[in-house]
Amino acid sequence: MPTLMTQNTINALKGWPQERPVDYSGVFASSVTSTVPAGSVVHLNSDGEFELGVGTENVMPMFTFFASDSPHVKNDGGDPDTDKNVWVPVQPNGKVLALVAIGAYELVSTQFVAGSYPPNTLLTSAASGGNAGKLSAGTLGTHMICGQVSRGVVNNNYGYDALAFWPVVAYVYP
Amino acid sequence: MTTGNVITREQSQLMSKAAFDHLLSDDQNRVKEATDKLNRFTRVFMREDGFYRRILPIEQVTEFDRLVSSDDPAIIVDREPGSPAAVSVGFATQPDGYYMRADRYPVYFSRIQSPWWAKDVAQLATWVMDLRTVIGDNSARDLLAEEDGRMLSAVNTAIRGADQVVPTSGVVQHKTIRGGITRDSYYDALKVLPSTPSNLESAKVLLNHITIKDVGKFTHNEFGGTMAQDIMVKGLSETTQLGGQELVVTIKKGLVGNNTMYFFGAPEYLGRFFVYDDATMFVKREGPMLSFYLYETIGATIGNTNAVARVNFA
Numbered sequence: 138m139p140t141l142m143t144q145n146t147i148n149a150l151k152g153w154p155q156e157r158p159v160d161y162s163g164v165f166a167s168s169v170t171s172t173v174p175a176g177s178v179v180h181l182n183s184d185g186e187f188e189l190g191v192g193t194e195n196v197m198p199m200f201t202f203f204a205s206d207s208p209h210v211k212n213d214g215g216d217p218d219t220d221k222n223v224w225v226p227v228q229p230n231g232k233v234l235a236l237v238a239i240g241a242y243e244l245v246s247t248q249f250v251a252g253s254y255p256p257n258t259l260l261t262s263a264a265s266g267g268n269a270g271k272l273s274a275g276t277l278g279t280h281m282i283c284g285q286v287s288r289g290v291v292n293n294n295y296g297y298d299a300l301a302f303w304p305v306v307a308y309v310y311p
Numbered sequence: 312m313t314t315g316n317v318i319t320r321e322q323s324q325l326m327s328k329a330a331f332d333h334l335l336s337d338d339q340n341r342v343k344e345a346t347d348k349l350n351r352f353t354r355v356f357m358r359e360d361g362f363y364r365r366i367l368p369i370e371q372v373t374e375f376d377r378l379v380s381s382d383d384p385a386i387i388v389d390r391e392p393g394s395p396a397a398v399s400v401g402f403a404t405q406p407d408g409y410y411m412r413a414d415r416y417p418v419y420f421s422r423i424q425s426p427w428w429a430k431d432v433a434q435l436a437t438w439v440m441d442l443r444t445v446i447g448d449n450s451a452r453d454l455l456a457e458e459d460g461r462m463l464s465a466v467n468t469a470i471r472g473a474d475q476v477v478p479t480s481g482v483v484q485h486k487t488i489r490g491g492i493t494r495d496s497y498y499d500a501l502k503v504l505p506s507t508p509s510n511l512e513s514a515k516v517l518l519n520h521i522t523i524k525d526v527g528k529f530t531h532n533e534f535g536g537t538m539a540q541d542i543m544v545k546g547l548s549e550t551t552q553l554g555g556q557e558l559v560v561t562i563k564k565g566l567v568g569n570n571t572m573y574f575f576g577a578p579e580y581l582g583r584f585f586v587y588d589d590a591t592m593f594v595k596r597e598g599p600m601l602s603f604y605l606y607e608t609i610g611a612t613i614g615n616t617n618a619v620a621r622v623n624f625a
Contacts (some may be wrong), residue, residue, distance in 0.1 A: 138378060157427075208383035208419035217469050217616060221479045224390075224416040225469040227363075227461050227584070227611035228423075 143295030145247050150288075150301060152242030159240035162278055163187050164231040165205055170186030173205040176246030176299075177270035178262035179235060180284055187235070189283035190271075192264030195308040198283030199235035200244060207233070238304035243287055248272060249300040260284035260302055272300055282307035339596075346594045349447070361455030363462040366515050366575050367584045367611070375420075375587075384420040386581050389413060390614055393508075418583050420610035423457050425450035429602035437519060443601070447592065450605045454590055456563065462611070463566050469616040472622060477616060480507035485621045492525040492570065492624045497553060498536045500622040504574045509617035510577035516556045519567045522624075523560050526553065570625070576618035584611040 165173065166186040173179070177189040180196035193199050203210060210233045215223035236242065249272040259282050261275025262268075275282050284302040293299035375384040376438050392413035400406075430444050435442060470485040471477055477484050486503050488496050556574075561567055575581060588608040594603045615618065 142381060208378065208381050208385050208417070209421040212415060212417060212419045212612065216554070217471055217477065217479070218475075219478060222414060223469075223479060223616060224582075225465045225613040225616060226419065227458075227465040227582075227613065228609055229421040232421075250476060268444055 141241075141295075143293070144297055145174035145176060145204060146295065146297070146299065147200055147236075147244060147246045147248075148293065148299075149236070150243040150245055152240065153236065156175050158242075159201055159237045160202075161235050161237050162232045164234065165233070169205070173201060173270060174248055175201055175204045175207075176244075176248040177201045178248070178272060180269065182265075187233070188264065189269040190262040190264035191283050193309055194264070195281055197279060198238040198262070198281070198304065198306065200238070200246065200304070202234040202236060205233060223288050236304070238283055238306050240304065243244065243303050244284075245288075245291060245293060245299045245301040246272060247293055247297050247299045249290075251298075254286045254300055256286050256289060258286040259305070259307070260286065260300075270300070277307060278310050281309055340594050342594065346592060350590070359514070360452060361459055362517055362559050362563070362567075363455075363459045363584070363611075365559050366517065367462075367578050367581055369584050369586045369589070369609075370585055371589065372585045374615075375542065378429050384587060384608070384610070386418045386583070386585055387415050388418060388612070388614060389415050398594075401425050410546045416612055416614050418585055418610040418612045420585070420587060420608055422606055422608050423454050424606035425453055425604050427602060427604040429600055431599050432596075432601050433599060435601065443603075447603065448606070451590060454605055454607060456566075458609070459561070459563060461568055465611075465613050466619045466621070469613055469619055470621055472539045477507075480509075482506045484616075485623075487623045487625050489625045492522070494529060496624060497526075500572060500574070500624075501556070503622060504576065504618075504620040507617040507620075509580065509615065511575070511580055511618055513574040513620075514577040515559050515575045516553070517561065517567060517573040517575070518571065519564050520560050520562050521564060521569050522571065523558065525570075525624075529544065570623060571595065572622050572624070574620040574622070576615075580615055581618040582611065582613040582615065585609065 162178060162228055163181065164186055166182055166184065166188050169188060173189065177200070178190050179199050179201055180191050180194075184186045187199075187201070205211065209229050211231060212226035214225055217223050217225060236244065248266050248270060252274065254274070259275050260272045261280035262270060262272055262283055274296060282305055285305045286300065286302050288301035290298050291301050372386065376387045378385055390413060395407070395409060428450070430442070467485075469477070473485050473487050474483055475485065477480060484503060484507065486500070490496050490500050501513060501615055504511055567573065586607065586609050588606065590607045592603055592605050
């Protein structure tokens, strides 16, 4: 079944949209080859490009608001170096909106590792592996902390499980 | 002022200043009226500047095609297919059968916007220079610069690196020609675009204001008439043509390098450039604070990579 618009989502239960939010618009690093769903955790690499998760590095967490293959982000017409009859988009330019973790909002994202998430559980996101970019329980002092559970696992309003949390920035001890 | 009236840049700036004065009003109706006027001035400005819009004219749209996987605005464009050749055959031979097919390509929309500018109106009043107009005009130029940059990035992607064959056409569409810019080398450059299977002649040639000075060096023999004298005395004008092509001259040397020319087929063969929100200024007056930014919602795709070419004159 094709992916539906309501299946991979992030919503701001509180605090967004607002007139002057702390958001960031960026492109994905070339090393990110798979489609990144909306609600994924990302950080900036040294080139200012999005990479998945936060891992154990002291980085600023962000949460993508749209998928990396959204039409306003990407229009794949083929590779002019190798393919015939390609088209080449002038717009879009690959930039996707992400909400920065220091912003004041309560978010709910479908991108989390299945498990138990009572309120106040600290959250991190793996930077590599099959769960890269997904929220999961983290340990203060070991993992870069990017959130704290608020309401727990809820319905994303479209029938899919989603994790409600407040973004938090807590660095790994030096 | 209605769409279609021609005004000069100076008239535009005077009217813009008059509109700006209304922005200082506490009357929200006057602020809205001023905003509407500023948007019209901005769109006149955008039509005059920027080279992308001169090469691929914009088409205003109000409706979109719908996608299943997204509610992002999009327009799907049909693309003319190639045709298998006719063949000579012997009597009683049945023709080969083909099921009719063609391609389509999508034009997806996204947004270009300027920074958000804010100022206390009391401080604005201390400026002799019309700071709001200067920043507003620069923001419009910045929108155009982003359009032009995106367009050339797409063109350079389509035609690949210098002297590399493009798979779609089977020929080189980004060529290096040695010997500088001469009558001979210019006409060699004009051969690049028609060499693709689409056989398109150049409708527009894009070059920067430094490169065109080499055209001014053409001698009487190269021009084949008194044009050399005219150019020596009066200089090149924006209406100068070469080889029947319209020259689009830009000052954006950072985008169009020296000794480089881009050749474009007619717009109907090149692609589509749609506009949903043309350049719009959002203005907010809240107490003593005036703030504004410009934005536009556009979508553009080069649908036929056979309609672009580039020559580097080494």
